[in-house]
Amino acid sequence: DAGITQSPRYKITETGRQVTLMCHQTWSHSYMFWYRQDLGHGLRLIYYSAAADITDKGEVPDGYVVSRSKTENFPLTLESATRSQTSVYFCASSESRQGYNQPQHFGDGTRLSIL
Amino acid sequence: AQTVTQSQPEMSVQEAETVTLSCTYDTSESDYYLFWYKQPPSRQMILVIRQEAYKQQNATENRFSVNFQKAAKSFSLKISDSQLGDAAMYFCAYRSVASGTYKYIFGTGTRLKVLA
Structure with missing residues (x-):
């Protein structure tokens, strides 16, 4: 089925x-995103x-690394996990047609727990 | 930089009644998009409704409608005939048109409880 899949669900x-x-997303969307969700902070x-091979920092990039060698995959790596990185992580994708209201x-x- | 504020951490509504969730935002841009997402306990992020800033008409999706006040930078969500399945976290989000990055800026969310 088409869609966006994250793994694992718990770690x-x-x-x-x-x-x-x-x-991993099957829509061939150009844009992909990683968010963390914490109580009181939203996403x-x-x-x-x-696009493939084009990445940029968001609001809270420290301690994280991303890569995008293929359009459909966008892995997020915590190189040396810390307790403050305990969170729920969401991946998202979006089309990039200019002027079109793409959600x-x-x-x-x-859900990642770091002990 | 743009900001999105949801000032109600939690709201309650009686089943079949109407509830309004508030969202305000700050921006210097004239064109942008606004969204409401619902996050039930399953953790999925489900798009509820979207609004283009250049459209004066308020968006409506079945029981969900918005009150978009551009001058006041307000984007509230009205849920009519509330159902138990509406219980969830609701997030308001802003997306710039000019930046071309398609990034969202989210509010901190409002937890909606529906009372039977």
């Missing part, structure tokens, strides 16, 4: 470990990508 890891969250943008489509989220 528990320890501080200092590297962890990668996966995001905050970590990184986004306008973002979200994955189901990954």
Whole structure:
């Protein structure tokens, strides 16, 4: 089925470990986004990508790395996890037709707990 | 920089009644898009309704409608005939047109409880 898929849905890891969250979309959307959701903060943008091999920082990029070698995949890596990165992470994608009101489509989220 | 404010952390409504969730935003741009997303306990982010700033007519989707006041920079969501399934977190989001980045700026959310 077409859509946007995040994996894993739940992850528990320890501080200092590297962890990668996966995001895959089948729409061939140009834009992809990573958000973190924390109580009292809503969703905050970590990184986004306008196309393959084009990425840019969002509001809270520190401690995260992204890549986009293929249009459909946009993995998010925590190189050395810290407890402050415990959160729910959402991936989203959007078309890029200028002047057209395209909404973002979200994955189901990954709940990441860092002990 | 643009900001989005949802001043009601939590709201309650009786089933079949009407409730309005408020959202205000700050921007110097004249053209932009506004959205309301619903997040039920399943954690999915579901698009409820969208509004183009250049359109004066308020958007409507079945029981959901908005009151868009551009001069006041207000974008409230009205839910009519509330149902138990409407219980969720609701997020207001702003997207710039001019920047071309398609980034959203989200409010902090309003948790809606529906009482049977």
